[in-house]
Amino acid sequence: MASGEEDGAVDEKENNNKKKTKSAIVTAWLTFYNIAMTAGWLVLAMAMARFYIQKGTHKGLYRSIARTIKFFQTFALVEVGHCAIGIVRTSVIVTGVQVCSRIFLVWFITNSIRQIQNEESVILFLVVWTLTEITRYSYYTFKLLHHLPYFVKWARYNLFIILYPLGVIGELLTIYAALPVVRRTGMFSMRLPNKYNVSFDYYYCLIIVMLSYIPLFPQLYFHMLRQRRRVLHGEVIVEKDD
Numbered sequence: 001m002a003s004g005e006e007d008g009a010v011d012e013k014e015n016n017n018k019k020k021t022k023s024a025i026v027t028a029w030l031t032f033y034n035i036a037m038t039a040g041w042l043v044l045a046m047a048m049a050r051f052y053i054q055k056g057t058h059k060g061l062y063r064s065i066a067r068t069i070k071f072f073q074t075f076a077l078v079e080v081g082h083c084a085i086g087i088v089r090t091s092v093i094v095t096g097v098q099v100c101s102r103i104f105l106v107w108f109i110t111n112s113i114r115q116i117q118n119e120e121s122v123i124l125f126l127v128v129w130t131l132t133e134i135t136r137y138s139y140y141t142f143k144l145l146h147h148l149p150y151f152v153k154w155a156r157y158n159l160f161i162i163l164y165p166l167g168v169i170g171e172l173l174t175i176y177a178a179l180p181v182v183r184r185t186g187m188f189s190m191r192l193p194n195k196y197n198v199s200f201d202y203y204y205c206l207i208i209v210m211l212s213y214i215p216l217f218p219q220l221y222f223h224m225l226r227q228r229r230r231v232l233h234g235e236v237i238v239e240k241d242d
């Protein structure tokens, strides 16, 4: 009996040690990831500021930072993985929609359609994303290190109130600017007849993407408002499961 109790205590101790090691690895990884992403978006901010100061125009700015934005925005897919394996307390769906919509905008619109790269709307969403991500990743980093300055917390849960709608305006105007080019060139589209017997019109696909902002954006925005109430005002929020 006594030996059974001892065995149980040893098992529990081993389990606790395993949990501690696992949580230390997760914390180390998240800290590394968030520092790398903060640095990446800071590099992007400096590159954009330097370009504008040197050239005095936004024309050519996207081309000059294209590789960096593609890399760091695509790398954010890792965050969907974080949610899926449960190492951060965030919804896979909310994060997935946020990350995938941005990757779509970078790769399949801005990067693929040269004619729109100098639109002011591109600069608008680039600046807004950059401010948001520097704040967001530095918030996560400071929080993991248990040294979170209040102004970073305040910025994380207040700036989005203005930045989110501004980002959406920039994104929608960019897709809108792409429409005539897509219609004229027929890019990414498949017309019948073809050997696969499949028809796809990218022009209408973009219109559907624009329309999908109507139901999806309010959900992201209200999610952030709920997070704001929870973090800044200590409200207990019961979220529905995915």
Ligand SMILES: CCCCCCCCCCCCC[C@@H](O)CC(=O)SCCNC(=O)CCNC(=O)[C@H](O)C(C)(C)COP(=O)(O)OP(=O)(O)OC[C@H]1O[C@@H](n2cnc3c(N)ncnc32)[C@H](O)[C@@H]1OP(=O)(O)O
Binding pocket: 030, 034, 079, 088, 089, 090, 091, 094, 095, 097, 098, 099, 100, 101, 102, 104, 128, 129, 132, 136, 140, 143, 144, 159, 160, 163, 164, 165, 166, 167, 168, 171, 209, 212, 213, 216, 217, 220, 223, 224, 227
């Ligand atoms: C394929 C074609 C798709 C086409 C779809 C078209 C429709 C799309 C409509 C979508 C519109 C999007 C527009 C958007 O791109 C515009 C902009 O972004 S403009 C810029 C302003 N944007 C923002 O402010 C973004 C706000 N959004 C976010 O921050 C995230 O994306 C979101 C997933 C919404 C964040 O939500 P989350 O629940 O994660 O909030 P928290 O930050 O409070 O985190 C919750 C807890 O998880 C911990 N956490 C999360 N991530 C990490 C991490 N990397 N490291 C460590 N910890 C992390 C965090 O600390 C919280 O912990 P705790 O609960 O303990 O406080």
